[in-house]
Amino acid sequence: xxxxxxxxxxxxxxxxxxxxxxxxxxxxxxxxxxxxxxxxxxxxxxxxxxxxxxxxxxxxxxxxxxxxxxxxxxxxxxxxxxxxxxxxxxxxxxxxxxxxxxxxxxxxxxxxxxxxxxxxxxxxxxxxxxxxxxxxxxxxxxxxxxxxxxxxxxxxxxxxxxxxxxxxxxxxxxxxxxxxxxxxxxxxxxxxxxxxxxxxxxxxxxxxxxxxxxxxxxxxxxxxxxxxxxxxxxxxxxxxxxxxxxxxxxxxxxxxxxxxxxxxxxxxxxxxxxxxxxxxxxxxxxxxxxxxxxxxxxxxxxxxxxxxxxxxxxxxxxxxxxxxxxxxxxxxx
Amino acid sequence: xxxxxxxxxxxxxxxxxxxxxxxxxxxxxxxxxxxxxxxxxxxxxxxxxxxxxxxxxxxxxxxxxxxxxxxxxxxxxxxxxxxxxxxxxxxxxxxxxxxxxxxxxxxxxxxxxxxxxxxxxxxxxxxxxxxxxxxxxxxxxxxxxxxxxxxxxxxxxxxxxxxxxxxxxxxxxxxxxxxxxxxxxxxxxxxxxxxxxxxxxxxxxxxxxxxxxxxxxxxxxxxxxxxxxxxxxxxxxxxxxxxxxxxxxxxxxxxxxxxxxxxxxxxxxxxxxxxxxxxxxxxxxxxxxxxxxxxxxxxxxxxxxxxxxxxxxxxxxxxxxxxx
Ligand code: SF4
Numbered sequence: 001x002x003x004x005x006x007x008x009x010x011x012x013x014x015x016x017x018x019x020x021x022x023x024x025x026x027x028x029x030x031x032x033x034x035x036x037x038x039x040x041x042x043x044x045x046x047x048x049x050x051x052x053x054x055x056x057x058x059x060x061x062x063x064x065x066x067x068x069x070x071x072x073x074x075x076x077x078x079x080x081x082x083x084x085x086x087x088x089x090x091x092x093x094x095x096x097x098x099x100x101x102x103x104x105x106x107x108x109x110x111x112x113x114x115x116x117x118x119x120x121x122x123x124x125x126x127x128x129x130x131x132x133x134x135x136x137x138x139x140x141x142x143x144x145x146x147x148x149x150x151x152x153x154x155x156x157x158x159x160x161x162x163x164x165x166x167x168x169x170x171x172x173x174x175x176x177x178x179x180x181x182x183x184x185x186x187x188x189x190x191x192x193x194x195x196x197x198x199x200x201x202x203x204x205x206x207x208x209x210x211x212x213x214x215x216x217x218x219x220x221x222x223x224x225x226x227x228x229x230x231x232x233x234x235x236x237x238x239x240x241x242x243x244x245x246x247x248x249x250x251x252x253x254x255x256x257x258x259x260x261x262x263x264x265x266x267x268x269x270x271x272x273x274x275x276x277x278x279x280x281x282x283x284x285x286x287x288x289x290x291x292x293x294x295x296x297x298x299x300x301x302x303x304x305x306x307x308x309x310x311x312x313x314x315x316x317x318x319x320x321x322x323x324x325x326x327x328x329x330x331x332x333x
Numbered sequence: 334x335x336x337x338x339x340x341x342x343x344x345x346x347x348x349x350x351x352x353x354x355x356x357x358x359x360x361x362x363x364x365x366x367x368x369x370x371x372x373x374x375x376x377x378x379x380x381x382x383x384x385x386x387x388x389x390x391x392x393x394x395x396x397x398x399x400x401x402x403x404x405x406x407x408x409x410x411x412x413x414x415x416x417x418x419x420x421x422x423x424x425x426x427x428x429x430x431x432x433x434x435x436x437x438x439x440x441x442x443x444x445x446x447x448x449x450x451x452x453x454x455x456x457x458x459x460x461x462x463x464x465x466x467x468x469x470x471x472x473x474x475x476x477x478x479x480x481x482x483x484x485x486x487x488x489x490x491x492x493x494x495x496x497x498x499x500x501x502x503x504x505x506x507x508x509x510x511x512x513x514x515x516x517x518x519x520x521x522x523x524x525x526x527x528x529x530x531x532x533x534x535x536x537x538x539x540x541x542x543x544x545x546x547x548x549x550x551x552x553x554x555x556x557x558x559x560x561x562x563x564x565x566x567x568x569x570x571x572x573x574x575x576x577x578x579x580x581x582x583x584x585x586x587x588x589x590x591x592x593x594x595x596x597x598x599x600x601x602x603x604x605x606x607x608x609x610x611x612x613x614x615x616x617x618x619x620x621x622x623x624x625x626x627x628x629x630x631x632x633x634x635x636x637x638x639x640x641x642x643x644x645x646x647x648x649x650x651x652x653x654x655x656x657x
Contacts, residue, residue: 032617039518039521041512062644063651066649097509103506117484176640181514182514195640199641203644310513320623331598332602
């Protein structure tokens with residue numbers, strides 16, 4: 001048991017294992033038998049899996065709408081089906097993670113701007129049917145396309161796909177606020193940057209899916225989106241960590257640290273491969289897969305780092321103490 | 334809008350109650366807590382809260398651990414003494430072979446174990462050690478700006494006419510968002526056997542005995558507390574009483590006495606259940622400077638909106654670039 005009650009304990013700074021300089025001097029702090037001050041979310045891996053799949057769905061809707069308007073049939077089809085699959089898996093994950101899954105529809109009782117989860121519910125309610133319609137139109141067997149419902153579905157695919165694309169960016173960015181509007185130290189400390197990291201990650205992953213599935217003749221928009229997303233994600237993530245003080249440590253330590261390092265390596269390699277692979281179908285596909293894997297690692301890494309930061313009282317107490325010592329206790333007036 | 338996210342206000346009228354009664358709350362004066370845990374027991378009995386495990390935690394007399402879904406009052410025990418330092422030093426020197434220090438002179442080490450005498454009686458005032466035992470009964474703070482309530486997506490958590498924060502068991506779908514949102518680590522989703530454990534999978538916490546106070550009764554914990562360490566009443570009155578108590582203690586030379594959570598201008602707008610502490614909040618497992626994260630929500634939504642626009646612009650540019 002670390003952290004005797006009422007005694008000061010010392011602990012080293014960040015990046016201990018891999019020879020980096022500690023980001024701040026080791027801080028003394030007190031805790032109650034080393035127990036957490038805030039509670040870690042009860043969420044399981046469904047949530048980071050949703051963050052990833054929702055991002056893929058959102059980016060795919062954007063790509064498929066563009067592909068539809070610029071006559072790129074394979075990219076359009078990939079995007080619409082990708083969005084449908086991503087959306088369906090997202091919904092299943094979200095419902096499964098509830099303590100009472102059979103009451104999932106209670107989310108529709110209210111609309112609360114103070115609750116990112118409520119806002120997200122309504123964003124998904126707006127996005128889901130349109131993305132679903134466009135995806136279903138792609139999956140309809142040719143035999144059914146000639147029937148009246150089949151023809152109606154075919155006509156509605158483009159307006160539905162375009163509507164989904166307009167809502168899609170919100171699907172990709174609100175999830176950042178979902179995490180940062182909590183007392184979980186590492187998540188909240190990231191609140192100015194995480195939305196940009198998440199839309200970058202969603203763009204990289206969905207562009208990666210496009211590279212994986214579309215032929216070279218159609219892939220260049222997916223390639224550009226993927227590379228731009230990867231660069232945005234990597235650059236903003238770096239900047240984000242620099243401003244987080246000791247709450248950046250959980251992003252480097254333990255399992256979360258491994259995931260974050262894997263994410264950076266995969267995303268960087270995927271982006272370079274995507275640029276170099278303009279004329280190689282194989283290199284494009286491999287890069288696309290790397291970008292998708294990098295995005296998944298980022299979501300799991302950020303999720304687990306937050307959970308770890310909530311379980312260690314150091315990340316709650318030390319930043320608050322420093323704040324009090326520098327500026328006095330927080331006062332609203 | 335952003336003002337009612339943050340800053341001092343009266344929460345019941347702010348939530349839309351007309352003719353709300355005066356705001357109710359707890360003043361927990363930890364300086365007179367004797368650690369009897371009557372509050373924990375009374376709370377469990379009245380609210381039919383299931384057990385929270387039967388483990389021995391090895392942390393003084395605290396085997397409850399922390400507040401949680403099935404622990405709505407939690408009595409913390411903190412043993413503070415140079416003696417624990419002496420013990421450590423004894424252990425260290427035993428390892429280095431200094432046999433003299435190995436507890437041969439037992440009077441040096443007073444663990445403060447309970448005895449039949451009054452504390453310090455046997456040795457007289459001069460012989461008393463610096464040992465001190467802090468005890469504090471923790472509870473949901475019923476924040477003015479409650480993170481749990483702000484983020485609840487179903488409306489299951491609501492503000493009562495008494496200004497308290499309560500979960501409606503039949504509405505909550507167990508999304509778990511309130512758990513990381515609470516800056517005090519109070520609320521949790523109840524773990525148990527499906528269909529057997531009451532309210533399994535649902536967020537649970539202190540209701541400030543909503544059923545009792547609605548009938549003009551005192552909450553179970555305050556009723557059971559034999560020393561009036563837990564006081565229930567109108568928040569305004571409790572705040573006045575607490576001020577006087579701190580002043581009196583300071584006058585007696587107990588300079589470590591301080592109030593925690595009573596200030597309506599603090600990061601959560603002041604709490605409904607506040608405390609008198611004898612040491613820094615973190616010693617008791619409380620956050621030293623809690624802030625409701627909803628304060629930063631307008632900025633967070635702005636950033637999310639910007640990020641979404643950036644993504645849309647990126648996608649448009651990706652196609653506008655032409656080429657195949
Ligand atoms: S202490 Fe936590 S659970 Fe209680 S009202 Fe405040 S935010 Fe909600």
